[in-house]
Amino acid sequence: MTDDVRVLVADDHGAIRAGLRLMLDGADGITVVGEAADGAAAVANARALRPDVVLMDIRMPGTDGIEATRTIVAEGLADVLALTTFDLDEYVRGVLAAGAVGFLLKTVGAAELVDAVRRVAAGDGVLAPEVTRRLLADLVAAQAPAPTPTPAPGVDDLTARERDVLACLGAGMSNAEIARALDITEATTKTHVTRVLAKLGCTSRLQAALVAVETGVVRQ
DSSP states (O other): OOOSEEEEEEOSOHHHHHHHHHHHHTSTTEEEEEEESSHHHHHHHHHHHOOSEEEEESOOSSSOHHHHHHHHHHTTOOEEEEEEOTTOHHHHHHHHHTTOSEEEETTOOHHHHHHHHHHHHTTOOEEOHHHHHHHHHHHHHHHTTOSSOOOOTTGGGSOHHHHHHHHHHHTTOOHHHHHHHHTOOHHHHHHHHHHHHHHHTOSSHHHHHHHHHHHTOOOO
């Protein structure tokens, strides 16, 4: 059994798929096992090839990346790392709700892309900082008229430490950053993140990050 991270690249533009493949295939420990030009093909290839990570374009003809992500996550076929352009925050929210574990801008560099794929395969989440700031700012602005944060099922069940972890997720922090901020090990961080997701009923750390913002759980 190979230790390489197996990646499926889904994008309706052949030149973009070729560019992504070039960046990933040149990295140690990563193998591009297939491509897809639309969401339906992405689902079919994920079922057939069982990649570790699907690099998913959000806007594609026919079955789009959001619907494809929803199916792939529901069937437990792979983790999905979505690709977006800077002005498509509404699509980002949709793909996160569908279960994607991260998203990147299409202008991502080779080193950042490789690192993101490896982090997702290792169970971490990936947030493009530029889009994250806009997404969280939009959520905060949308809630501005509300006198108090909106409660969410499961938040009250979190321990004090788990609330700290949720707050860190809301700030877009990686497991390594959370471990440093809370002075705990990365292994302990992963355990806490898993418990937070379970209690909140979230399928990804990014969904938990949105819960943190929506409910006002922030780092002190």
